[in-house]
Amino acid sequence: MLSKSQISFIKSLHQKKFRKEHRLFIVEGIKSVTEFIHSDYLVNSVYCTENVMPKLAKLPQKIKLNQITSTELGKISTLTTPQNILALVELPDDNEIETLSFKKRFTLALDGVQDPGNLGTIIRTADWFGLEQIICSEDCVEAYNPKVVQATMGSLSRMKIRYGDLSSLLKYSDVPVFGAMLNGTSITTIDFGTEGIIVLGNEGNGVSEAVANKISHRVTIPGLGKAESLNVAVSASLFCYELKRNILK
C-alpha cells in the first residue's frame, strides 16, 4: 500500500530537480533492477507486484522491499506501459571526472548529446564492447533521466558516467584525443593504439569549438550515399566497434 505522500515523492523523481535534491533516481523492469542490485550502486528501495516477489528472494538485507498493486505501480511509473517492478537507486557520490584514469583504456567523451534515447543507446553499446567509462559535458542530457535509464537496458549499472568541463579536462589529457568529425582520417585506417578518448558531438551541431581545439586526431566515418550525417549513437557504436574490432572473436 502506497500513501499519497509516497506516490508524490516517487513521482517527483521523474524530474531532474528532485532527483538532484533527493539523490535518488528510478529504475524499472526486473532485468534492470536486478542488475542494479548486483552493481556498485546502492538500491534504496524496491516497489513491486506480488508475482515478482519470488524473483527477489535473495536480496541483500538493506533494501526496503514494498509489495504494491499494478494500479499503484502505474501511478509511480515513468513508463507508458509500466513493468511490475520499480526501484529507487542512490545517485553515485563520486562525480569527479578527475578521479577517473584514462590510461590503458578507451573512454567516450560526449559533448552536448541531448537526446535521452541516444545517450541510453551509447551507454548500452559501450558496455557491449567492454568500455567502462563515459565523460559528458555539463550540457549533455542527464544519465539518470528515466528515458536514458530505460534505453541502457541495465548497462548503466556497469558504466561510470561523469559530468564536467570537457574542454579543461582534455587540455591536459595524457592519452590521444580522437574526435568524430568531418574531414578527418578514415576510421577504417586510423590506428587507435591501446588508449584514448573518443569525442562525439551534439546531434545538430557536432563538437563545440572549445572541445574541437583539444582534439589531436580527427576521425571520419566515410559514407557512400547521399545522407548528410549519421545519428550520434550510431557513430558512437561504430567507434566502439572499431576500437575493439581486432580483439573481437
Added chain:
Amino acid sequence: MLSKSQISFIKSLHQKKFRKEHRLFIVEGIKSVTEFIHSDYLVNSVYCTENVMPKLAKLPQKIKLNQITSTELGKISTLTTPQNILALVELPDDNEIETLSFKKRFTLALDGVQDPGNLGTIIRTADWFGLEQIICSEDCVEAYNPKVVQATMGSLSRMKIRYGDLSSLLKYSDVPVFGAMLNGTSITTIDFGTEGIIVLGNEGNGVSEAVANKISHRVTIPGLGKAESLNVAVSASLFCYELKRNILK
C-alpha cells in the same frame, strides 16, 4: 489561411489508417521536404511560413504551395517543436517486394522492428553507407509514420522500402541470406561477398522462427562486456558498416 476541414484532413494523416486511405504522408522541415521534392516521390502540396517561401523559389510546377502562419503550422504538425514547413507526399504505388532485384547489392530485411526511431535510424544509416533498399515484414512499424520519417532525416526519400512476407520471399532467394543472430560466425571474420540479404529481428524477440529457417549464414556481433544485447538500429549499422568497410576511404 487554412480552413477547418484542411486542418482536420492533414491531422488525419497523423494516423496510419488515413495515410493508407488517402495515399499521403507528412514530411516536415526544409531539409527533408527539399530532398523529397528532388526525389522520385511525388510531393502533393507544401505548407510553409513566409520566411521559408524564398527557399522554395524553383519548385517543380505541379506542387501546390500554401503560405500559412506558424500558429496554423502548429495545428497540423506532428512535431513537438514544429518546423516552418510541412509537405504532403504521395505514398509510392509500387509496393511489391517481387519487383526488387537482390543481385549484386546488399539489402536489409527487417523482421518485426517495432520502434519508429529504430526504423528511422536504420534507413538513415543504410543510406549513409550506400544501401538502396530495405524489405520489412508486415508487422514492422510503417515507414511513413511521422516519427520514422523524422528520424530518417531525409534519407527515406532515397530508400526503396517494401513490405511483405519475408519468409516466403527468402525461401526462393537467389543471394545468400545472412542473419544477425546469437551463435553465428563473427561479423569480423565472415566474408559477405558482393551480394546478399541481411536479416535483423524484433527488438525483444529477435528473428522469428519462420524467417530464421530461411537464413543461410548466421552472423554474430561479438561483445566484450556484460550487456545482453545490442539495440537493433546499432546492429543494423554495424552490418551496413562491415558490408562496405573494405571500400570505405
